[in-house]
Amino acid sequence: MFQDQQDKISKIQLEKLDIITNNLVKSFDTLQTHIRDSMDKDLRERSEFNKNLLDNQKALREEINKTLVDTNMQTELKLENIRKTLEQSIRSLQEENSKKLDQMRDVVDEKLQKTLEERLSKSFSTVSERLEAVHKGLGEMQSIATSVGDLKKVLSNIKTRGTLGEIQLQNIIEEIMSRSQYEMNFETKKGSGNKVEFAVKLPGPDKEPVYLPIDSKFPLDKYHKLLDAYDGGNNAEISAAQKELVRALKESAKEIKDKYIDVPYTTEFAIMFLPIEGLYAEAVKLDLIGILQREYKVNIAGPTTLTALLNSLQMGFRTLAIQEKSKEVWEILEAVKTEFFKFGKVLTKAQEKINSANKDLDELVGTRTRAIQRKLRKIGTTDELKSVKLLELDSLNEDIDSE
Numbered sequence: 001m002f003q004d005q006q007d008k009i010s011k012i013q014l015e016k017l018d019i020i021t022n023n024l025v026k027s028f029d030t031l032q033t034h035i036r037d038s039m040d041k042d043l044r045e046r047s048e049f050n051k052n053l054l055d056n057q058k059a060l061r062e063e064i065n066k067t068l069v070d071t072n073m074q075t076e077l078k079l080e081n082i083r084k085t086l087e088q089s090i091r092s093l094q095e096e097n098s099k100k101l102d103q104m105r106d107v108v109d110e111k112l113q114k115t116l117e118e119r120l121s122k123s124f125s126t127v128s129e130r131l132e133a134v135h136k137g138l139g140e141m142q143s144i145a146t147s148v149g150d151l152k153k154v155l156s157n158i159k160t161r162g163t164l165g166e167i168q169l170q171n172i173i174e175e176i177m178s179r180s181q182y183e184m185n186f187e188t189k190k191g192s193g194n195k196v197e198f199a200v201k202l203p204g205p206d207k208e209p210v211y212l213p214i215d216s217k218f219p220l221d222k223y224h225k226l227l228d229a230y231d232g233g234n235n236a237e238i239s240a241a242q243k244e245l246v247r248a249l250k251e252s253a254k255e256i257k258d259k260y261i262d263v264p265y266t267t268e269f270a271i272m273f274l275p276i277e278g279l280y281a282e283a284v285k286l287d288l289i290g291i292l293q294r295e296y297k298v299n300i301a302g303p304t305t306l307t308a309l310l311n312s313l314q315m316g317f318r319t320l321a322i323q324e325k326s327k328e329v330w331e332i333l334e335a336v337k338t339e340f341f342k343f344g345k346v347l348t349k350a351q352e353k354i355n356s357a358n359k360d361l362d363e364l365v366g367t368r369t370r371a372i373q374r375k376l377r378k379i380g381t382t383d384e385l386k387s388v389k390l391l392e393l394d395s396l397n398e399d400i401d402s403e
Helices: 002-108 113-156 158-176 220-232 235-260 277-285 288-296 303-377 384-391 394-402
Strands: 182-186 196-202 210-216 270-273 298-301
Touching: 002 113, 002 303, 158 196, 158 210, 158 303, 196 235, 196 303, 210 235, 220 235, 220 277, 235 270, 235 277, 235 288, 235 298, 270 303, 277 288, 277 298, 277 303, 288 298, 298 303
Parallel strands: 210 270, 270 298
Antiparallel strands: 182 196, 196 210
């Protein structure tokens, strides 16, 4: 009977162990499936986001180009209307003045001086109104010319161009990265006083971040000079303009290298952001990507290229986080495995002790009891009542019954 109970206990324990093992395997499979589904979903969402972003940028560029064309057409139309209005007003004024003068000559001989003065006053009043209208039209033309000049000053000012490039760079970074993943106006070389516009935080040793410097450069005057040379079709001017653009970009790359790259606190390279896709395409055409990488450890990027790079970094950050969580899960499973082996050893020892106790009990109940019975058979027997009184077993039986 005791052996049956022991077998039942062992069977129950083995069934529990099987259940625990199956649950662990199912949990691990579920976790793997969840991680894989999460990564697939994230990749699909990121791909869709990149596609939408590129479509939006394309639509934005088309809208800007269309707006500029419409603005130019509207400006030209307004100027043409103003010119026609002025010509018509002057012509009308001349005709009216001529008519009035003829009328004045006709009435000089017929009317009194008072009538003549009234006519002259009325004519001069009309002339004043016309001149005021002409002056107003000239004021509108001057306002338009001033606005065009202000726009030209903004694009020709180096500091203003740099601010525009920095704003565009900030918009791209803020759209993709979280605020904790980058620094603004950050001193990558400690104690130098030189602050890069943006520095992206990358995972480094000992959980300390390594910074990727990103700085915008906007040599618009050199780029426009090259475009004018292309329009002129003069090969000598094109070659000279290309050399000036290459020299300007090399100087900017050298400045970025000297001011912002400081290994191991930063990456071994930095990024120079060019705000115009046409300027970036011209740099690629002039093979500046390889030259700046080799000579100055600086990579150039346009708006689309930088967007793709930052999206790749963001995907890497998420993959790293998933890997760290997977490592924690493996550590937990290894700990469970170790404790499971310890539990098996303890259970084996307990089973051995139970078997040893059963063996001792069998020996006591069987062999020892039979030996005592053989010895007692040689002695005479008494009745049961006398035996109880003799051995004083009444109290013992009562205790057993109460228990």
